[in-house]
Structure formats: structure tokens, C-alpha cells
Amino acid sequence: MNSNFSQPQRQSLIGVVVMFADTFQGTARALWPFLIVWIWKIDQYNKLYIALVVLSVILLIAIVAYLKYLNFTFFLDEKNEEFVVRKGILNKSRIAIPLDKIQQVNINQSFIQRLIGVHALEVDTAGSNGKEVSIRAIKESLAVSLKERLLEGAQEAIADDNEFAGESSQAKQANRPFIQISLLSLVKTGITSNYIRSFAVLLAFMITIFQNLEEFINASGYDDNPLDNYINADVLLQFISFIVAAIIFLTLVVNLVRTIVRYYNFRITKQQNGLLLSYGLLNTKNTIIRPEKVQVVTVGRNYFQKKFNLNDLKIRQASGMEANDRDQSKSAIEIPGCNETEKNVLLQFLLEKIPERGVMLKPNFRKIIFETFKFLIIPIGIFFLFAFKFTPFIKEYIVFVPIYGVFAAILIYFAFRNSRLFVTDDFIIKQSGAWDIDNDYIAPHKIQTISLKQFFWQKGSDVGIVTLHTAGGTISFGLANFTKLNQLVNYWLWQVETTDKHWM
Template sequence: MRLDFTTPQRQSVTGIIIMFADTFQSIVRAMWVPLLLILFKLKEDQYLVVGLGFFGLVLLTLVIGYLKYRNFTFFLDEEKQEFVLSKGVINKSKISIQLSKIQQVDINQSIIQKIIGVYSLDIDTAGTDKKEISIRAIDQKLALLLKERLLDYGDKESEILDENQEIKSDTKTFLKISYNTLFKVGITSNYGRTIALLITFAITLYQSFKDAISTFEIDEKQVDTVFERGAGFFSAGILIFGLLVLVLLINIVRTFIKHFDFVMIKQKQSLVITAGLFAKKNTLLNPDKVQITSYSQNYFQKKFRILDMNMKQASSDEVKEQKKKSNAIEVPGCNTEERDEILKIILGKIPEKGAQYRSNFRYLIFRTFSAVAFLAAILTLLHYSEIGNMTIYIPLVFVYLCLISCLIYFGYKNHALYVNQDFIIKRHGAWDVEHEIIEPHKIQSITAKQYFWHKSSDVGHLILHTAAGDVDFRFGNFTHIKQLVNYWLYQVETSKENWM
């Protein structure tokens, strides 16, 4: 058997299972509320009818999955230099992507795909807010070869390959993250993100609980009494300690699930990253397509001698607004030597800090005013909610003011912009101190603005727009900002390098 991408071909036969699972999952997600109500309201004499209905739904889903598999074909059009995919059951569609516009090709593997031994191949372009094409069931060897053909579309030597022929490439393991390092990353990072996740989950759970009370006609007064009694058993200290433990546990679990068996391989001039416990993800990092490179480190990570890196590639405006980190490739827990080697591959050399620009003291005033306004809004909301004696919140207010004061001070102290001929480096952060690095020729547009009440003090704001997101510098000297803008515009216009 020969693998010829110039002729239409289907996915693996086991793709029928994937199509069935995807279709069944989407139906359950769309109908979980009425299904839950049916189960609770079901009478004994209705079990047979519901069982037959469920069997009919499974049978219908199998038929749909088979038709999706049969109508799903893909091939390479060498004459037009396009990748063409056809799909659909009733409304059939045909998608064509110019090979030169392909931004990224990822090879992933979910739990179901791992069980049946197939992979998914996702093709992304810089101008869309989602994956252009997703092939859900493909053999690993076929996926690797197709990925190479899509990204090296000018090379036709690998067009046809025997099934038993090995795929040879110049690869070597560049970085491997150990379990010990992942544990260190789990206990030293993502505190804010995990707390926000817990708050979101608690709000969603509370709303679902209230809906259940309304649906099943449970007495709300009894529920409130239970909560009041339960709250009396725990002090604020125990709750805070429990929250800290929960945050650490969630961080560790999330880190291992996402970055388990993290391996970075150097392949030609690119980096291939493979990671994931349940869903294995294989991502190609092309240095030319990286727009913003950043690394961050907090106090605990400094003691452990580890840091986190992020490489952001080009994405659409909608992705940048709604999913700011969706286009970022993370490298957790690397040391300074490994960071420098990665920076050399992506940027060509280790960036050096040039002239330093600091924020005006008005940065402190603005941050302080925002923090006090937020606290006032929360206290006002609690007061009008009639929750009881407000004096019990005084210790929490004191803790909040102490914590936010430290964050504002260190945030101001670390807020700086460094500029030289080759790089722009922004340093920021109170706890996680992050350095964001941009090459001037990657800038797509620049915004420099000044409010009328800042003119007398010559203070303004700077925003650098790239295809992967924005980098801003607030409350800087506006005269210096205008000089930098003219300098960067000159560099962009005279540079012979492409932005990707």
C-alpha cells in the first residue's frame, strides 16, 4: 500500500467510533437538562419506553457517525497548492486551504483516540478564530507524514511513501521535563487562575443548586438553615487553610494532566512539543511564526531555579480578544540555561536589555484608586444585601488592604520597558515577574495616546499591536514614547525581515 496524498482518502475505519462518540456527546450536552428531569420524574411503567427511545437514539447516532465517516475525504491538490477536505451528511461542504497560509498543524490524542489507537490532526491558519480543519481519526505514521507535507509544501520528495517505510528526520530530544519539576511547577504557579476557576465553579454550582431547588420544590428556608449551621462549624482560618490546600492540589493535578511526559524535540529549524496525560498533544513551534516570547518567575520558582516560558503565535483578532492564551505554547519548569537555548532558537540570540523606561508615579495613584473603588463596590453590595453585621468583615478588609498595597508597590517597582536596536522587552508583574520580548519587525501597528489631564505632566500610554496580541506600557514619559514610536516605525518600514 502507498500513501499518496494527491488522491482523496478517508480516515481510519475506527473513525466511525470517533464520529459516533462526538455526535452522541453533542446530543447529550444539548439535552442534559430535559434528560435529567425525565430520569427524576420517570415512573416504573415508563422504563421500557424510555429504554427503547435511548436505544433508538444510539442507533441513529451510529448511522450518523457512519455517514460522517463515509463522506469525509481529504487530499492535496499539488497544482493549486491547496489542501482540500470534503465532509457533511445532509449539508455537504468542501474546504480548501492554501498551503502557504497554514499557520500550525497539531497532532493530538484524546482518551477515546488513545484506546482505539488513532490520532487527530488539526490545521490552523492565522486568520481564523478556530481550527480550519480537524481530521479526527488518522494513523500516527500517516499523521506525521501529512503534517510534514503540509508544513514543507514546497518539497515534493515525500509525496508518496510505502506503508512499511520509516519516516526519517533529523531530530533529537532538546528538553524533557521530569515529574519532580512538574510537581515544583504545580506548587509554585497559577494561583490566581486556580482561584478564579474555583470561584467560577462555586458560582455555577450554586446557581445549579438554586435551579434544582426550584425544579424539585424544596423548601429554601430549610436549605438556608443547613448552610448557616454548617458555616458555624468552621472558622475563617480553617476555611482559608482549606482553600490554600485545595488550590495547591488543583494546581498539581492540572499541571500533571496538561504537561505530563513533556518532551521538546528539535527538528530541522523548528521545535516539536509533545505533552499530555489523558489527551496527548503534539505541537510544532516554528520560530518564524512566534510573535511574542515571554518568561516569568516568582519568588518560590526562583528558589527552585525554575521558570515558565510562553511563545505566542499569530492568531485572529477574535481569538486575541476572547482567548488570550489559546495561541500560547507553554514550556513549564525550565532552568535559565534551557531558557537561553530556546531564546537562541526562536530569536537567534539572547536578548539584552537596552535603555530603560519607567512609569510615572501616577501608575501608583491609578492602581490604588482602582483597588479602593473595587473594595467600596463589594462593601456596598454586602451592605444592601442585608447579610448581617458588617463589622465581621473588618479583619478581611485589613488583610485585603495590606495584600493589595504590596501588590501595587511591587507591580510599580517591576514595571519597566527596555529598548535596544533588536528587541523590545517589557517587564511587569508583582508576584510573577514576566518579561515579554518582541522583535521590532513583528510590530503590525502602534498606538500612542495621552489624556488631556496628563498633558501638563507629559504622561502617556503606549500599545504595541502584534498578530499574537498586544503589549502595553502605561504612564510613561510621552516625549520618550513619541520618539520610540518614530524609531520603531522607521525600523518596520526599512526591515527586510517578514513578520512571520
């Protein structure tokens, strides 16, 4: 490989290992149900047959990986000012990206790539949802040169501001991080975030294990469960307490390990036109944030994080207009474990000033009634309908209905109490959440379109829902006073039409 990008060239030959790993992972994900069944019944098959099948699959994946390497080329078309990538084994494709459309070039490194000494270079463009092109195996020096060349073509003035961290000792000296998330902050973040989701996943996993154990005992031909002779009320209570404690402990451990592995050595380097984020223990990631591309900034924290002086930031930049909110949320850039000072520094840099709360708008009390029907009455009603009409075996889980009812009612109440909309001349702030309280910050000039809805049955109560559409996703607020929402919409539209600021 050479730095003359005007000629088509392939990735590093050692990168075949990366492509083999990618192909193997994709195959395993596609066939995982069959693999589980096969492993479960492995004793029923001939060992020689199993070995031949495994070797054949590995050989086939290796051939596919090599063909991917052989058919993947990239070069710069100087005449048309395009970055061109050709790839495909049977279905050949040619991707041509105009240099002036390139918004971001990231150099990342997974664990396997680190072992074999290559990097991945990913190119994002204006109007794309996610990465447009990914070169999976390229040497660091070549990746840095190509990154500089692509960004020079996109914007001449920022070529020197997008050097890859680690390019040289001189660059490291010049680009020292002005914010670095400490290991202690990551530990605090790991034990205070995402535990509800992790707890639910682990609980479902444990329930599945017990169900499989019960099915195994029944299939063994026992008339009675053999464990019944050893279990009394005290033993059962102790066992349940142990299981709950074990799940809570595993939840904390899983969150802690996941946070440290993902965000280890999180550094933010301030550059002339943006921020360079570098992080990761096994998979090293580097990404650039430019203030002009930032559409929505979300600051979130819960009760424990507030006590620890922690804030989690999520930054949504301009991307494809066709992307839905779920995709936008997944592609958001996260900065975990910021203290109050670091949060304010980042907000000042990204939004040009620290947002302040202004006029407050609360939702109508009908919102809590609607949420109660949606998340409490309807789910419980469906459960009883199936329990007594279609699937009687789920009656044994009826003991969990009161627990769900109390838990859902608490979440609905606090979500309603925390739902607020704050409006100033410079920012729109939406507050939401039952336990994790999120504040979404939007500048009015970032708004693309505004939707104001009111169903016919809401006219008598004068309530409605407003949705702000940006290039980084949507923000909705309701059910609130429709007259006030209409006044705010007219004010925001006037701001968008009269401002001299651009959305990107």
C-alpha cells in the same frame, strides 16, 4: 484508506467512535443546565421513561456521528495545489487550502484515539486563528505521509525536517530530544503555579455548597438552624481552619495532577528549521515552532519558581490578524518548568540571541492611583451600593470587604512596582505582574503597527499609553512619560522601515 491523496477518501471507519465521543461531549456541554436539573429530580420520573430517553439520545448521537464520518472526505488537488476537505450533514461545506499557505501540520492523539489506534491531524495556515482543518481519525502511517506531503507543498526544503516523532525507530534515533522536562520539574511547576486561580475556584465551589446546604435546611421547615446547637466559637474556628487547609491542599493536588497529565514526558526536538514539541499523558500533542513565525516570547516566574530555578515560557506565533488578545493568549504554546540554562538555549534558538535589558522606562505614579480606583474603590463602592440599596442580603458578606481591600491593595502596589519597559537596539522587553512576573520579548522588526494614545486630561501631566501590535498579539505599556514614549515610537518606526529582516 490509501496514500494516494489525489483521490477523495474518508477517515478510518473506527474513527466513528471518536466522532461519537465528540458529538456526545458537545451535546453534554450545550445541555448541561438541563442535565443537572434532570439528575436532581431523577427520582420523580419513571425509570422506564428515563431509560428510553437515554437510549434514544445515544442512538441519535450515533447516527449523527456516522453521518459526520460518511460526509467527511479529503484529498489533494494537484492541479490547483490545494488541500481540499468536504464535510457537513445538512450544511455542506468545501474548504480549499492553498499548499503554500500551510504553516504547520500537527499530529495529536487523545486518550480515546489512543485506545482505538488512530491520530488527529490538524492544519494551520497563515492568517488563520487556530486550526484551519482537523482530521479526527487517521492511521499513524497515513498521517505521517499526509503531513509530509502537505509540508512539501508548503515548503520543499523542509520536508525532511517535519517527520512525526515516532514514525520509525530510525527517525527516533535521529531526532533525540535536546531538552526534556523532567517529572520532578513538572511536580515543582504544579505546586508553584496557577494556585491563586485554582484556590478562587475551589473557594467559590465551597461557598456554593454551604449556600445550598443553608437553603436545604431552611426549606426543611426548621425554625432554627439545627447545627446551631452543636457549634460554638471554638468549633467554628476549627471548622473554618479545616476548610481553608482543605482548599489549599486540594488546590495543590489539582494543579499538580493537571500539570503532570497535560505536560508529561515533555520533549523538545531540535530540527533544522524549528522545534518539535511532544507532550501529554492521556492526550498526546505534537506541535512545531518555527523561529521566523515567533512574534512574542514570554518568560514568567514567581517567587517560589525562582527559588526552584523554574521558568515558564509562552510562545505566540503569527496567526490571524483579527484574533483578539484573549484568543492569542489561549493559542500560545507553553513550555513549563525550564531551568535557567534551558530557557537561555530556547531564547537563543527562537530569537537568535539572548535578550538583555537596556534603557528602562517606569510608569507614572498616576498609574497606581488609576488602578486603585479601578480595582479597589469602585468595586467596594458598588458592593456597598447594592448592599444598602438593592440587595440587602449581601450584607452578611461585608466581613470579606476588608480582606479584599488588603489583598487588592497589595496586588496593586506590587504590580506597579514590577511594571517596567526595557529597550535596546535588538529587543523590547515589557515586565509586568504582581506575583507572577512576566517578561514579554519582542524584536522591533516583528512590529506591525504602533498605537500611541493620550487622553485630553492626560496632556497636562504628559502621560500616555503605547501599544505594539504584532501578528501574535499586542503589548501595551502605560501610564508613562508621553514625550519619552513618542521618542521611542519614532525610533521603532525607523527600525521597522530600515531593517532588512522580515516579520515572518
